[in-house]
Amino acid sequence: MPMKVLHILDHSLPLHSGYTFRTAAILREQHRLGWETVHLTSPKHGVAAGADADREEWAEGLHFHRTPHTPLRVPGLGEWTLMDALTRRLHQVAAETRPDVLHAHSPALNAIPALRVGRRLGIPVVYEVRAFWEDAAVDHGTSRDQGLRYRLTRGLETRALRRADHVTTICEGLRQDIITRGIAPGRVTVIPNAVDAERFQLGGTADPALKAELGLEGCRVLGFIGSFYAYEGLDLLLQAFPRIHDQAPDVRILLVGGGSQAEALKAQARDLGIADQVVFTGRVPHDQVNRYYDLVDLLVYPRHSMRLTELVTPLKPLEAMAQGRLLVASDVGGHRELIRDGETGWLFPAGDPKALADTVLHTLARAADWPQVRANGRRFVEEERNWPASVARYQAIYRRLTGLGEAARAG
Structure with a gap:
């Protein structure tokens, strides 16, 4: 039986x-x-x-x-x-x-x-x-x-x-x-x-039409795709962006999804004077999500430090690694269990917008390291997760x- x-x-x-x-x-x-x-x-x-x-x-x-x-x-x-x-x-x-x-x-x-x-x-x-x-x-x-x-x-x-x-x-x-x-x-x-690595294809090429539609032509893109909860720390990414943009003017932010913080984030972008450099798409159909992932050069997971994020491991970084994508994340406990700094992604001190900006800029400047990091992430999920x-x-x-x-x- x-x-x-x-x-x-x-x-x-x-x-x-x-x-x-x-x-x-x-x-x-x-x-x-x-x-x-x-x-x-x-x-x-x-x-x-x-x-x-x-x-x-x-x-x-x-x-x-x-x-x-x-x-x-x-x-x-x-x-x-x-x-x-x-x-x-x-x-x-x-x-x-x-x-x-x-x-x-x-x-x-x-x-x-x-x-x-x-x-x-x-x-x-x-x-x-x-x-x-x-x-x-x-x-x-x-x-x-x-x-x-x-x-x-x-x-x-x-x-x-x-x-x-x-x-x-x-x-x-x-x-x-x-x-x-x-x-x-x-x-x-x-x-x-x-993750079931076989269910995730390696990231594809950006759709030029979608990129043009969103005003991202000729830009390098920082992205987050998911629910906009306060603990995700997207407010920190917006705080860090002016410093990033000063040194990398071609960089934009793409936020795909929705949730309780959506309106607050839009207001914050306006207050910071960066609303024209942050693209909010709203929620998109599940079967279209990969098209938006393919627009992103660097995924950012800036979770705030709190009991929930220190104790719990999220799925999104694993799914990103399974697709061979690049990611930067805060060093909360849930991320440290998944991400090996400099090997499968990059970590920065949680709650520090300057450190986030500097980590993003450092990562964007080290494109020669990207293929190895992508391969390391895919191997991690295939062999261990x-x-x-x-x-x-x-x-x-x-x-x-x-x-x-x-x-x-x-x-």
Whole structure:
């Protein structure tokens, strides 16, 4: 009998995010290992309750069970009703599919229902931490650092970590934080972020028509493609740009995407007098993203230093390396786990616009080094940060919790 794992998720495809891309990669690799997987999303995926609610959906070749739910707009109670709805739906799906393992993915709002159902049905629970919800809420402005909601959320996460049969996480920074909460090191395993290098083609040639349309003809381009959250540090890139432009007048900035900081960044560009040198495209269709990447000479990831960025490794630098692209990034902990300064990219001290400007200028002036750095980055993801190597780490965890590996060997 193949291993059967029921994954409990915050949201999934067809929504596109780093969270959903990691999930899809894990599921597909587990299928290649011969395991059977079942997938359930929480009410946060966004399926309203009702007689005609879609309780199942296929997306990009993967089947998902949904949890219809009408949120309760009462402060402090909404999360509890969400967990209750997910508990009921999870119990139903688990009773029907009879998995060997319940694998809950961040946040704790998914882990607590998994623990409830796991205890009732006698199924071991793995909890995977991709980030701490309380830290993300601080950056998004929905919670105050060390405020009541922050402390309650942190307490809920710690409770889930202590009760889970095993904990997995995406990087060493998060692992160390989990251990400080009283979790034995042997119960915490890193399943690092990775990429499927074969799904990423090496960067192509810039489309002259698109370059002309955006006013970037004859320019060298610094770029960022993604969501404009405050922690991404795009304000720092704008602060650094006048110094860059003084010494390299042909340089422009291309910002592709949108998010909570979009209007503030546009206002900052106007205040700095650089609005005519910064191109905001807005969000672009997913199948067109590579056309914009191909316009960029140097990707910039200037994340600010905060708990979230010091602890969590992002996917974007890995995806950039898989495409053989060049990148400059701040030296926050999440970047230092991925980027080898001067070898696969370049790092600068976080929060320092002068250092960012100088690193960009130094990199632009060293074009002779670019081919080797591109090759080093591609080799890093092919040899060290690939999904087969990453997902294989689940095997020992699942086998120990279920005894299925021992049973197979005995047979």
